[in-house]
Amino acid sequence: MDLYQELILEHSKRPQHAGLREPFEAEVHHVNPTCGDEVTLRLHIVGEGPTAVVEDVSYDALGCSISMASVSILAEETIGHPLSEALTTFEAMKAMLTSKGEDPGDEEVIGDGVALAGVARYPARVKCALLGWMAFTDALHQSGHRVAVTGTDPEEGTP
Amino acid sequence: MDLYQELILEHSKRPQHAGLREPFEAEVHHVNPTCGDEVTLRLHIVGEGPTAVVEDVSYDALGCSISMASVSILAEETIGHPLSEALTTFEAMKAMLTSKGEDPGDEEVIGDGVALAGVARYPARVKCALLGWMAFTDALHQSGHRVAVTGTDPEEGTP
Amino acid sequence: MTASPFSPEEVARIRADFPILARTVRDGAPLVYLDSGATSHKPVQVLDAERDFYERLNSAPHRGAHALSEEATAAYEGARERIAGFIGAAAQDVVFTKNATEALNLVAYAFSGSPHPGIPGSERFALGAGDEVLVTEMEHHANLVPWQELCRRTGATLRWIPVTDEGRLDLSDLDSLLTERTKVVAVVHASNVLGTLNPVDELVERAHAVDALVVLDACQSVPHLGVDVEALGVDFLAFSGHKMFGPSGIGVLWGRRELLEAMPPFLTGGSMIETVRMEASTYAPPPQRFEAGVPMTAQAIGLAAAVDYIDALGIERIHAHELALTERLLAGLAARPWVTVVGPTDLESRGGTVAFVVDDVHAHDVGQVLDGSGVAVRVGHHCAWPLHRRFKVAATTRASFAAYNTVGEVDALLDALDTVPEIFGDPRLRGAS
Amino acid sequence: MTASPFSPEEVARIRADFPILARTVRDGAPLVYLDSGATSHKPVQVLDAERDFYERLNSAPHRGAHALSEEATAAYEGARERIAGFIGAAAQDVVFTKNATEALNLVAYAFSGSPHPGIPGSERFALGAGDEVLVTEMEHHANLVPWQELCRRTGATLRWIPVTDEGRLDLSDLDSLLTERTKVVAVVHASNVLGTLNPVDELVERAHAVDALVVLDACQSVPHLGVDVEALGVDFLAFSGHKMFGPSGIGVLWGRRELLEAMPPFLTGGSMIETVRMEASTYAPPPQRFEAGVPMTAQAIGLAAAVDYIDALGIERIHAHELALTERLLAGLAARPWVTVVGPTDLESRGGTVAFVVDDVHAHDVGQVLDGSGVAVRVGHHCAWPLHRRFKVAATTRASFAAYNTVGEVDALLDALDTVPEIFGDPRLRGAS
Numbered sequence A, B: 001m002d003l004y005q006e007l008i009l010e011h012s013k014r015p016q017h018a019g020l021r022e023p024f025e026a027e028v029h030h031v032n033p034t035c036g037d038e039v040t041l042r043l044h045i046v047g048e049g050p051t052a053v054v055e056d057v058s059y060d061a062l063g064c065s066i067s068m069a070s071v072s073i074l075a076e077e078t079i080g081h082p083l084s085e086a087l088t089t090f091e092a093m094k095a096m097l098t099s100k101g102e103d104p105g106d107e108e109v110i111g112d113g114v115a116l117a118g119v120a121r122y123p124a125r126v127k128c129a130l131l132g133w134m135a136f137t138d139a140l141h142q143s144g145h146r147v148a149v150t151g152t153d154p155e156e157g158t159p
Numbered sequence C, D: 001m002t003a004s005p006f007s008p009e010e011v012a013r014i015r016a017d018f019p020i021l022a023r024t025v026r027d028g029a030p031l032v033y034l035d036s037g038a039t040s041h042k043p044v045q046v047l048d049a050e051r052d053f054y055e056r057l058n059s060a061p062h063r064g065a066h067a068l069s070e071e072a073t074a075a076y077e078g079a080r081e082r083i084a085g086f087i088g089a090a091a092q093d094v095v096f097t098k099n100a101t102e103a104l105n106l107v108a109y110a111f112s113g114s115p116h117p118g119i120p121g122s123e124r125f126a127l128g129a130g131d132e133v134l135v136t137e138m139e140h141h142a143n144l145v146p147w148q149e150l151c152r153r154t155g156a157t158l159r160w161i162p163v164t165d166e167g168r169l170d171l172s173d174l175d176s177l178l179t180e181r182t183k184v185v186a187v188v189h190a191s192n193v194l195g196t197l198n199p200v201d202e203l204v205e206r207a208h209a210v211d212a213l214v215v216l217d218a219c220q221s222v223p224h225l226g227v228d229v230e231a232l233g234v235d236f237l238a239f240s241g242h243k244m245f246g247p248s249g250i251g252v253l254w255g256r257r258e259l260l261e262a263m264p265p266f267l268t269g270g271s272m273i274e275t276v277r278m279e280a281s282t283y284a285p286p287p288q289r290f291e292a293g294v295p296m297t298a299q300a301i302g303l304a305a306a307v308d309y310i311d312a313l314g315i316e317r318i319h320a321h322e323l324a325l326t327e328r329l330l331a332g333l334a335a336r337p338w339v340t341v342v343g344p345t346d347l348e349s350r351g352g353t354v355a356f357v358v359d360d361v362h363a364h365d366v367g368q369v370l371d372g373s374g375v376a377v378r379v380g381h382h383c384a385w386p387l388h389r390r391f392k393v394a395a396t397t398r399a400s401f402a403a404y405n406t407v408g409e410v411d412a413l414l415d416a417l418d419t420v421p422e423i424f425g426d427p428r429l430r431g432a433s
């Protein structure tokens, strides 16, 4: 199946940066009500405003290969990156995932995230790929970082 | 229209035995919920068991020509008759009205009631023709006369 | 004279879309259907849309990851978007119900004696003694009885705006009826008996000034006027699909987003939950929160097709066409002194529903005579019993129009009506005396 | 080996009645629909019946005296009689709802903290602190959450019967769970996950011994077994039309007459009233009392046609056919050590629903792979989240059968399943180790 790219299977079997770590400013717990899958995600940000950097994203996740791969890629693509860049990555991921297959994703921006491009063709799975990202933006919101974030509504982008 | 026999129009314009009179053993108030029409009916019975006689049926009715004619015919066909005979008349009326047009009614038994035979072809009007009769059997029931009465359910016989 | 924007040829083309209009009733009389206020007929386009769904996409929406389920979900949510757009709403603020009655009950049941511990903001929906619910004397039972029951459950008091002899709301005493005790104002947009269009603007302004919520029963307006929830300014709006060329078994509740979010669930079960444990559950955001169980999928898709059908004709043109028929009927009735119209006798703030009584003849007998000529009208209290009591009649005869009705059908009604005095004696003489 | 009473030719003839079964999904894979437990497809006979109603009789039942309305009323009430007969009930004890979820909520909402002053006998439905409602750990959310909410509203306590490792009700502690405090026992007849058929006889006997009412969720039994309300001895029974070849948007509640008569109304509005005044209303007897508003007319007629369709095939033969497919699937799964069935693994007291998990692969991924081959199964918690928690899985993959499924489709599922370990690595080795 085109959906299950090798990269997805690798990430889902060996999720990067998995586990819950300290320190963190915000911890959130998100559930996907249609399947019951869950993710607990902690966010550690250093610095303020334009100089803020995502120091750590740690998580404990239980879910399908798509959701596991997605949160693993999230950690990989955001840890150590400026917050503004992480948000650009999020926007690009979201645009790709909700494009119904029209946006193949830009590897420059989302890295391994491009492996999830196929998900956009399966509306019921878009939520899987967004689960971790929604937790991430929610944690960001709770950490008090005032960055314009669109789409923190977990319902958005799913049919 | 075949429904509006001359006899029906006459009864409805000049309802026989109309008005509420004394004495009476039972008074009931029935409403047809689909149209809001009402009848208050009083029953006066003399004697017990097999010798019981319907001494008076008096009523105050507000309704369509079918219901007015029917209660007028009821009064005409039952006042002064043995109770058992009145019940036979009721059964025959009910059988005719719920026959969907197959039972033309027996003039020997129901008198002017045969003029209502056409009602059986109009299911929505069967309730009109039965309204007074249902009040009559209900009053009988309330008066404590222990006579086997079928069909005191006002819903019965309507679709 | 108002002219219909539909040419006779256009009406003929419309009629051809409704197979049932070609049938005869009783002993061969062509059907003259003037009862669209009770339920409208359905064009083949709507029937085809439903059938196509069943034959190609049928599946339970929001309940699976397989291809059919995805397609059914997209079709169902697409229908929501289409229908929401028709009333100027966002899709996520539109809840599907089985009919308008369920939609109105859903709102009434959101209120209760105490807030729901799991729904932040639900204090807004807690009522008690001292609180008041304001309705009108012209409400359909669907927008009256749920509020009576709510008041019974919570100890709140029901009050109502009376109706004038002309069939308009009597707002002269509104200051004492609508006060800071009032928590809800539930009112019909277009009366299903009188045809009256109520002054929503004024009621909304007055209600919102005291922080009361406005629930609009739009059953008789959405099918016939252009309705825009934002322009109306109400808080909730309910209507049924079956009165607007849609299938039976589907209704719509629109609600202001922040209110829907603060509302406790009503029907509970599958697909409206967030998490379920044996001990307790948490609930999904609207509209899912209010759509428990496998929904009316095919019916939502049919209703979306009905909206397409209306849009193709143009709701403004439909309204104008119906008003032209209404004017002709009102003129015809006015020419018959033995007939009295219950409700406004001109076209000012009026929809295409005309109720009347014939001197000394019961409405059911009038309806029966008309029916004998194939003319289908509704008789009775039309689920607005208090309104009839106010006019001191048990029942009225009501004609109501849709896009497929013709001038000839109005004339057929009037012709058949003239046989009523012939059958029941001649009230013309009495009427003229 | 159980043999199906349907010959391959007969199954082929059945399939020809369901146009959707001829379609392909994804990139041309023939549809293998094994998700009838979520919703079944509809034969042309049902679609024709609905369409015929709309094209010939459409009108609002119980709302008029004209010819169409009379015919629609007769058709609607005829459908009620037909459907009631199918479950051994009298027509007047059958209430139409939009789905089983509404039916179960209707019963749960009949209970409240205090009797309804206008309904004699409604004391029976008053609950409070100290009263208990007993459900089971295998309930669908539709027969769990309404009872949770009822307990929240009234202060009653929810208790539940646990489930054994084999997927059966664990009745060992029933004496302490079902006591004179218990007012309601709400239980599923056939589990929509495990396939388990529950021991209704025993539960009814025990419940009635303490005067508790038994509410049976028959969503997964009425479509597949012969169900007779009198033989079952329960007090209420609910099911949906869409799982038994009927249209979406219609469900059924059957209730014991004296209970329905003592129940307060739920949805209120048109056609469920006796008299309405502004001050208060009185209500019609059942079933009208529970059918507010214009009903699901066409859907009731479609469901009656579905019942005709089932009767023509024979419900016993349908059940035997489905069990034959179930047996083949269970055998196939047993031969794959990397698959674990959740629920009974033999045919004893079992329906045609099989849930399973694949070692180390998430159910959604399993479902997605099957879907890629055109095999439509359901994945997730199937609205029975607590049951999944009890088995310590977030989700299962579920196949469920209907009369139109074939042996070839079971094999197609098993073949597609074998590609799962190919894609996700080889748990066969792990499973065997």
Ligand SMILES: Cc1ncc(COP(=O)(O)O)c(C=O)c1O
Pocket: C270, C292, C293, C294, C295, D037, D038, D099, D100, D101, D102, D140, D142, D143, D188, D190, D191, D192, D217, D219, D220, D240, D251, D383
């Ligand atoms: C056992 C069981 N109960 C209740 C339901 C709810 O039925 P519906 O969604 O049609 O209301 C279902 C199906 O979804 C079911 O399988």
Ligand SMILES: Cc1ncc(COP(=O)(O)O)c(C=O)c1O
Pocket: C037, C038, C099, C100, C101, C102, C140, C142, C143, C188, C190, C191, C192, C217, C219, C220, C240, C251, C383, D270, D292, D293, D294, D295
């Ligand atoms: C003004 C009004 N409100 C409410 C209703 C109830 O609609 P439904 O019966 O479709 O629920 C109707 C129609 O019957 C109506 O005309």
Ligand code: FES
Pocket: A032, A035, A036, A037, A063, A064, A065, A066, A067, A127, A128, A129, A131, D364
């Ligand atoms: S199936 Fe649960 S997150 Fe993908």
Ligand code: FES
Pocket: B032, B035, B036, B037, B063, B064, B065, B066, B067, B127, B128, B129, B131, C364
């Ligand atoms: S119409 Fe009311 S009794 Fe006939």
